Amino acid sequence: MAEGASPRRIAVKVLERIENDGAFANLVLNATLEKSKLDSRDRAFVTEMVYGTTRMRRACDYTLDRFLHDEIEPLARIILRLGVWQIIFGGVPAHAAVSATVEIAPRRFRGLCNAVLRRISENPLTDWPSEAIELSYPDWLMVQLESDIGKQNALEMAKTMNEPALAVTRKDGYHQDLSSQMVAELAINGMRAGDSILDLCSAPGGKATLMASGEVWTVATDIRESRIGLVANNAEQLNIDLPLVVSDGCYPPFKPKAFNRVLVDAPCSGLGVLRRRADARWRITKEEIERLVLLQEELLLAALNLVAPGGQLIYSVCTVTSAETIELDERFRKKTGVQSCGPLPDPWRVHGEGGMILPQDLNSEGMAIFRYQVE
Ligand SMILES: C[S@@+](CC[C@H](N)C(=O)[O-])C[C@H]1O[C@@H](n2cnc3c(N)ncnc32)[C@H](O)[C@@H]1O
Incomplete structure (x- = not known):
């Protein structure tokens, strides 16, 4: 990329990688910004354009297709989407959005971009079909x-979840969303100094580092070695002592009843964190959710064996589908006979026998949590 490339040019490069190579929005964006010479204001603008255009892709395409009669080159569509996002969703004054976007278009479709974006800014859509x-x-x-x-x-x-995510920082400087902090706090709530908790699916270590920062002895595992490396880095930066083990949580290498509590912050569809993962809504599928539910149940069953009598098992996910929350909870209790710990404190909404926070409740991520008393 040319040195000194403009924010819009950089945004188009990133959007092309997401669209054509299936690159993850956050990874390709961060890597590209790293290499750029942009100041922090322009970086923020590129981020807003890339995430905004990615999230609003379907709405942008619908708006565009009213004015396009033939299929257009993929690059033209990417540039036009970026223009539409600025005009309709990004709050960029229409004349600036049109001229600055047309300027970065290759000469061969500048005329088209100019005509279409002008018509869109003059005829704002008021009747969406759905x-x-x-x-x-x-x-x-x-x-x-x-x-x-x-x-x-x-x-x-x-x-x-169409709004940019809030940046929330813990007292120790770690960036962690409010509802994730609330899950970690609930997981250790009422524990005594020296009690132990295992975080079975711990990477990148947001909840584990919070739990380990107090008097509770915390052990963290994750199936992926590279991701355990993230937990190690985070713990080191926060100067927290956190024993780490790479292991498949379905076959954990610990003795039965080894911990007072176990947290299963399971891999899930992530529908509660779509504002943070701009491209995730276009990736997740129903079939993937079905696959995840099987894994979640297996993890819960394995985790239950590790809880000492009188302890607790805590299940959390950053999603709100019934399949991954209420339905799984009911099946798990029926299968194992364990009891729920009872209602959750405010501001958790009642969600079956567990609790749920929706993104609109605290302007946070969406989360669900279920707690079980182990006899
Ligand atoms: C929702 S994330 C955990 C987030 C983490 N607890 C935090 O607060 O930062 C789920 C994690 O589960 C891990 N995972 C997936 N399958 C697993 C398995 N079979 N055993 C253990 N961990 C697994 C993934 O690598 C991923 O890091």
Whole structure:
């Protein structure tokens, strides 16, 4: 990339990588910004453009397609989406959005970009054919959310997750969303100094480092060695002593009843954190959720064996699908006979026998949690 490339040019390069190579938005964006010479204001603008255009892709395409009669080159579509995002969602004055976007288009379709963006800025859309298109989610995902948490909750959740994520920093300097902090605090709530907790799916270590920062003896595992490296780095930076083990949580290398508590912060569909992962809504599938539920149940069953009598098993996910929360919880209790610990404190919403925070509740990530008393 040319030195001194403009924010919009850089945004287009990143969007091309996401679109054409299936690159993860956050990874390619961070790597590209690292190499750029942009100041912090321009970096923030590139981030907003890339995440915004990625999230609102469906709504941008719908807006564009009203004015396009033939299929266009993929690069032209990427540039046009970026223009539409600026005009409709990004709050960039239309004349600036149009001229600055046309300027970065290759000469061969500058005329097209100019004509289409001008028409869009002069004819703002007021009648969207569906909420899924207006809020820019796949149809199946809106249907799923509406059936799992109700239409009103689903719409508010979908809207909130189109906003940029808030940056929240813990007292020790670690960046961690509020609802994740609340899960970690609940997981160790009421434990005594010297009691032990295992974090079975711990990487990158947000919850483990919070739990280990007090008097509770915390051990962290994760299946992926590279991700355990992230936990190690985070613990080291925070100067926290945190024993780490690479292991498959379905076959944990510990004696039965070895811990007072076990936290299973399971791999999940991540529908509660879509605002942080701009491209995730276009990746996740129903089949993937079905696969994840099987893994979540296996992890819970393995974790239950590791809890000492009188202890607790805590299950959390950053999603709100019934399959990964209420339905799994019911099946797990029926299969094992364990009891829930009882209602959760405010501001957790009642979610079956567990609790849930929706993104719109605290302007945070969406989370669900279930706690079990082990006899
Ligand atoms: C939701 S993330 C955990 C986030 C972490 N607890 C935190 O607060 O930073 C889920 C993690 O589960 C790990 N994982 C996936 N399958 C696993 C398995 N079979 N055993 C253990 N960990 C697994 C993934 O590598 C991923 O790091």
